[in-house]
Amino acid sequence: MLDGTTAELVAAAGDGDSDAWDAIVDRYARLVWSVARGFSLASADAADVSQTTWLRLVEHLDKVREPEHLGGWLASTARHECLRILRKSGREVIGFDADLDVMSGEPTPEVVVLDNERDQLLWASLGEISQRCQVLLRALAAIPPPSYHDVSSALGMPIGSIGPTRARCLEQLKTRLDAREQPGYPGTGGG
Amino acid sequence: MAEVEPLLAELREVLDRADPIPHAVLAAGRSSFVWRTIDAELAELSADSQLTSGGVRSGNASTTAGAARLLTFEAAGIDIEVEVSETGSTRQLMGQIVPVGEARLTVRWVGGERALDADLAGRFTVAGIPAGAVSIAIIRAGAPRAVVTSWVTI
Helix, strand or coil, X not given: CCCCCHHHHHHHHHCCCHHHHHHHHHHHHHHHHHHHHHCCCCHHHHHHHHHXXXXXXXXXXXXXXXXXXXXXXXXXXXXXXXXXXXXXXXXXXXXXXXXXXXXXXXXCCCCCCCCCHHHHHHHHHHCCCEHHHHHHXXXXXXXXXXXXXXXXXXXXXXXXXXHHHHHHHHHHHHHHHHHHHCCXXXXXXXX | CCXXXXXXXXXXXXXXXXXXXXXXXXXXXXXHHHXXXXXXXXXEEEEEHHHHCCCCXXXXXXXXXXXXXXXXXXXXXXXXXXXXXXECCEEEEEEEEECCCCEEEXXXXXXXXXXXXXXXXXEEEEEEEECCEEEEEEEECCCCCEEEECCEEC
């Protein structure tokens, strides 16, 4: 059952099978988390988004219309919760729907678990690309990798734009990374 | 799907180490299953002043904090309106059930619940609810099924 299709797991969880529920959570929890963190939510807020998203699914288990697209439903639910939290805190995501080139302005905190310099630079570069690109790349990098359908729900953008947007976002990330890898980049070596 | 560019694979590995999902978040997702309600009718959130109010770009924490948030939940034959006001990390809920009538309510949150009654006019008030996800279960006199509101983070 743990390897069942999402539709099978949803049906089983709806019948009260908690193992099936756990398998659903294990399959999509990282996608939900990546959406919340992609919106630069603090860990506590991202935890709230996750909690609310899963509670919403619990109450909707019998009403999931397209269980094969459950990941998209979860990602979309998480996105709406993120936007609500950002709006409440006055951190409206200006330009989220408009322009890929609007930078997020939220610095990525330094992370000590990355011992490799290249990894540290990549992590820092991620915080410098647009908010929408951060959500997109984090969602695409979730484990297990989501479908384009699920990613399009995470961003609220058409499925046909995911491919081109993904290419542009990776290009943005590469540009920032290349700049940071240049000798003499401000802050290089000193954090 | 096109082949994964090496940079994305690199990013996946970095994120897995630098920003993994906390165990507590995963555990909370799993334990959400205990909140499954059978035979209760779901009242969906149909309006949320926090999502529809204007002045978005000029909004900031100092003007939005303290303002009451109005939530409307709807199911067949019943509306529940709830005004949420914040005091530190707790919330006060003032509600109105329509159609009016006596009802027994249970405010539920992760980690606890509180029972209270709505008065003859369908009004209720409860304070000291912890911030976070919350749902209200409602049993009305003479109604065949309980109603539960969608979970919302307050």
